[in-house]
Amino acid sequence: MTDASGELAEFAPAKVNLTLHVLGRRPDGYHEIESLVTFAGLGDRLTFRPGERLALAVSGPTGAAAGASEDNLVIRAARALATRVDGLRLGGFALDKQLPVAAGLGGGSSDAAAALRLLAQVNGLSLDDERLRAAAQATGADVPVCLDPRARMMRGIGEILSDPMTLPELPAVLVNPGVAVPTRDVFAALGARVLTGSPEPDEFIAIDADAASLIPLLAGRRNDLQTPAIKLQPVIADVLRALERSANCLLARMSGSGATCFGLFGSSADAQEAARRMQAAQPDWWVQATSLR
Numbered sequence: 001m002t003d004a005s006g007e008l009a010e011f012a013p014a015k016v017n018l019t020l021h022v023l024g025r026r027p028d029g030y031h032e033i034e035s036l037v038t039f040a041g042l043g044d045r046l047t048f049r050p051g052e053r054l055a056l057a058v059s060g061p062t063g064a065a066a067g068a069s070e071d072n073l074v075i076r077a078a079r080a081l082a083t084r085v086d087g088l089r090l091g092g093f094a095l096d097k098q099l100p101v102a103a104g105l106g107g108g109s110s111d112a113a114a115a116l117r118l119l120a121q122v123n124g125l126s127l128d129d130e131r132l133r134a135a136a137q138a139t140g141a142d143v144p145v146c147l148d149p150r151a152r153m154m155r156g157i158g159e160i161l162s163d164p165m166t167l168p169e170l171p172a173v174l175v176n177p178g179v180a181v182p183t184r185d186v187f188a189a190l191g192a193r194v195l196t197g198s199p200e201p202d203e204f205i206a207i208d209a210d211a212a213s214l215i216p217l218l219a220g221r222r223n224d225l226q227t228p229a230i231k232l233q234p235v236i237a238d239v240l241r242a243l244e245r246s247a248n249c250l251l252a253r254m255s256g257s258g259a260t261c262f263g264l265f266g267s268s269a270d271a272q273e274a275a276r277r278m279q280a281a282q283p284d285w286w287v288q289a290t291s292l293r
Contacts, residue, residue, distance in 0.1 A: 006049065008121060010114035013043035013149050014099055014174065015106030015142060016255045016262055016292055019221040022187075024195035030157045031187055032195060036221070038151040038167060040174065040290045044098050044111055046074065048118040051091040054078055060097035066108070067101075073112035073139055080135035081119055089123050100176045100286050102183075104256030106142045113146035151293065168211045169293045171271040175243065175278060176260040176286040177235045183257040189228035215250045215264065222253075229258035236261065242282070246274035262292070 016038050023032040044060070056069040069075055074093050082088045093115060099107035116132055119125070125132055127148055136143040141158035153162035230236045236259050243252035243263035248270040252263045265271040268291065275289035 007047050008049075008118050009045060009047045010117050011043055012046055012107070012110040012114040012146075014040040014290075015110055015146055015149070016040055016172075016174070017104070017223060018218055018253070018292075020223040020225055020256065021221070022190060022192050022224040025187075025192040026157075026195055031192055032156060033154070033158070035154045036151070036218075037145050037154050038170070038292045039149045040105075040172070040292055042098065042174075042288055042290045044107060044114075045096040046111055046114040046118065047094045047096075048115070048122070049092050049094075050089055050122050053092070054082075054090040055092040056095060057092070058095045058097055060095070062100055063095070063097040065101040066095065066097045073108040073143070074115040077112035077115045077135060077139040077143065078119060080138045081116060081132065084131040084135055085123065085125070088119065090119070091122070093118075100178075100260065102180045103176050103260040104181070104254065104258045105174070105176075105260050106146060106256065109140050109142035110146040110149065112136070112139050112143045113149070116143075116147060167293050168214060169291050170211060170214075171265045171268045172290055172292050173243065173246070173263045173265065173271050173275045173278070174255075174260055174286075174288045174290060175239050175263070177233075177239050177282075178284055178286065179233045179235055179259050181229050181233050181236075181258040185232055186225050186229045186257040189231055190225060191228075192224075211250075211264075218253075218264075219251055223255070225257050226254040229254060233259055235259070239285070242278055243274070246278065249274065260286075264292075 018036045020035045025031050056075050058066050136147050145154045150164035151167045152164050239261045240252050248266045249263045254261045271289040275287050279287040
């Protein structure tokens with residue numbers, strides 16, 4: 001989207017791992033995963049004004065925790081693309097940070113993907129350009145799936161993506177208790193087996209169904225990082241219990257490596273009421289009603 005001043009804007013939606021199976025640890029230390037990923041109706045907002053100098057300004061309620069500009073994934077993504085595209089037109093980014101940081105919602109990765117989409121628009125690159133995809137992969141494991149934010153299966157270390165899936169709209173509540181759970185620490189606590197060959201992916205049927213059939217399918221899967229994350233931050237178990245006890249909650253689970261958890265509900269009204277009650281009971285928690293699809 002471009003406004004009258006020539007400034008472009010992109011929405012960077014929260015990524016939610018509905019499932020996350022860890023298939024094993026590779027000899028290089030990375031973990032092979034299989035995850036059903038979807039995106040929420042809330043997230044950060046990134047704007048871009050073409051110019052000569054690459055720069056980033058960060059604001060918003062969680063902006064202070066987003067990291068120094070030089071370390072921010074928005075800048076890293078832009079530099080990764082600049083090394084692959086001669087004469088890439090750069091400029092200044094402004095990030096309105098709304099999502100909690102290091103929260104299992106892929107916020108930084110979604111911001112980086114939004115930056116790549118903006119640069120692609122300005123420089124006449126398609127989202128299928130291999131240089132764009134290579135820059136996404138070089139920036140972070142979750143950036144490729146966020147480049148075209150639609151529900152899909154993610155495998156390998158994040159670089160193997162299925163075609164987009166059609167999921168029903170899932171009313172949801174996202175809850176973060178305000179604690180950081182470093183991804184590296186969670187994987188270390190998991191202690192996954194070392195792979196000696198190519199992993200056998202878990203069987204996950206193609207999804208194109210209504211919510212009534214999707215919820216039982218999800219309930220039969222898991223997030224393998226949930227238990228080790230709870231060991232590191234027991235408050236995550238409190239969040240899950242609060243969601244499970246909410247009226248008409250169909251499924252509660254942690255997203256990614258935590259600490260954000262999600263609850264799926266039968267209707268938007270149920271989700272809104274659950275979020276209202278939970279925020280009143282836990283005013284220090286980040287609680288948002290939204291929808292996933």
